[in-house]
Amino acid sequence: MSRHGALITATGLVKSFRRGAETVHALRGVDLSINRGQVVALIGPSGSGKSTLLNVLCGWEQVEAGELILDETLGASEPEDLPWGRVALVPQALGLLEELTILDNVLMPARLSGGVQPMIEPAAGLMAEFGIDHLAARYPDQVSLGEQQRTAVARALLLKPMVVLADEPSAHQDAGWSDVLFAAFTRLAAQGCACLIATHNPVVWERATTVFAMRDGELSTHNTRPAPAAH
Ligand SMILES: Nc1ncnc2c1ncn2[C@@H]1O[C@H](COP(=O)(O)OP(=O)(O)OP(=O)(O)O)[C@@H](O)[C@H]1O
Ligand SMILES: [Mg+2]
Structure with a gap:
C-alpha cells in the first residue's frame, strides 16, 4: 500500500492523436494522484482530454x-494488465455487448474473471438499486439509453473495484437516477476505494470530494473537500 493512500499516481502523461497531417495534443503533461476515499469530479470543456485521461488510466x-504508478492492491504494475475487478471503466459510449442480455452484460466482468455463480446475487442487488432488475x-x-448507462455502471461496480473511472455516467440520467449513481460511487469511496468521474453535471462537482479541471490537455486541482462519511 502506498504511504499516502494513493491508488494511482501519474506524472507527465503525454498523449497525442494524429489525424493526417494534423496532431491533436490530448494530454500535455498531466500530473495527478487519486487517493483512497476520494470521489473526484473531472470537469472541463468538450475536447479538453477527459476521456483520453480515463482511457489512459485504465x-x-x-x-x-x-x-503511472499503480498501488500494489490494484494487482498489476502496468495499466494494460489491470484486472477488471480492480480498476473498472464506465466508457462514455457505454460499450455494452448487443448480443448479451442486460443481466449478462452486468455479469460480464465475473465471466471474464471466471466466477459467475457467486456474482449472481450481487448483480441482482445492483440491478435492483439502479432500477434495471x-x-x-x-x-x-x-x-x-439511461437504462443502458445504468447497466454499464452496474457492470463496473460488480466486482467492487478499488478504482472506478466513470465517463459522464449521468449524461443520460434524470436527477433522481443521478443521485442514485452518485450515492453508489460515494459508498464505494467510503469503503476505501476511489472514483474519478468525468462530468458536465454541476451537482457532481458540488458533491465530489475533489475537483480536477482539464483545459486543452492540462489538468489542475481546483479544490479538495473532506472525504465522504461512511454509511
Ligand atoms: N481517436 C482519436 N483520434 C483523433 N483525435 C482524438 C481521438 N480521441 C480523441 N481525440 C481528440 O483528442 C482531444 C481530447 O478528446 P477527449 O475525448 O479526451 O475529450 P473530452 O474532454 O472527453 O470531451 P467530451 O466532453 O466531449 O467527452 C479532442 O481534440 C479530440 O478530438
Ligand atoms: Mg469525453
Whole structure:
C-alpha cells in the first residue's frame, strides 16, 4: 500500500492523436494522484482530454511519455494488465455487448474473471438499486439509453473495484437516477476505494470530494473537500 493512500499516481502523461497531417495534443503533461476515499469530479470543456485521461488510466490507451504508478492492491504494475475487478471503466459510449442480455452484460466482468455463480446475487442487488432488475432478460437495444448507462455502471461496480473511472455516467440520467449513481460511487469511496468521474453535471462537482479541471490537455486541482462519511 502506498504511504499516502494513493491508488494511482501519474506524472507527465503525454498523449497525442494524429489525424493526417494534423496532431491533436490530448494530454500535455498531466500530473495527478487519486487517493483512497476520494470521489473526484473531472470537469472541463468538450475536447479538453477527459476521456483520453480515463482511457489512459485504465490501460485502454498508451501514453507517449509520463509515468503511472499503480498501488500494489490494484494487482498489476502496468495499466494494460489491470484486472477488471480492480480498476473498472464506465466508457462514455457505454460499450455494452448487443448480443448479451442486460443481466449478462452486468455479469460480464465475473465471466471474464471466471466466477459467475457467486456474482449472481450481487448483480441482482445492483440491478435492483439502479432500477434495471425488471429488464434483466432484454437486450441493450430494447431498453432506454439511461437504462443502458445504468447497466454499464452496474457492470463496473460488480466486482467492487478499488478504482472506478466513470465517463459522464449521468449524461443520460434524470436527477433522481443521478443521485442514485452518485450515492453508489460515494459508498464505494467510503469503503476505501476511489472514483474519478468525468462530468458536465454541476451537482457532481458540488458533491465530489475533489475537483480536477482539464483545459486543452492540462489538468489542475481546483479544490479538495473532506472525504465522504461512511454509511
Ligand atoms: N481517436 C482519436 N483520434 C483523433 N483525435 C482524438 C481521438 N480521441 C480523441 N481525440 C481528440 O483528442 C482531444 C481530447 O478528446 P477527449 O475525448 O479526451 O475529450 P473530452 O474532454 O472527453 O470531451 P467530451 O466532453 O466531449 O467527452 C479532442 O481534440 C479530440 O478530438
Ligand atoms: Mg469525453
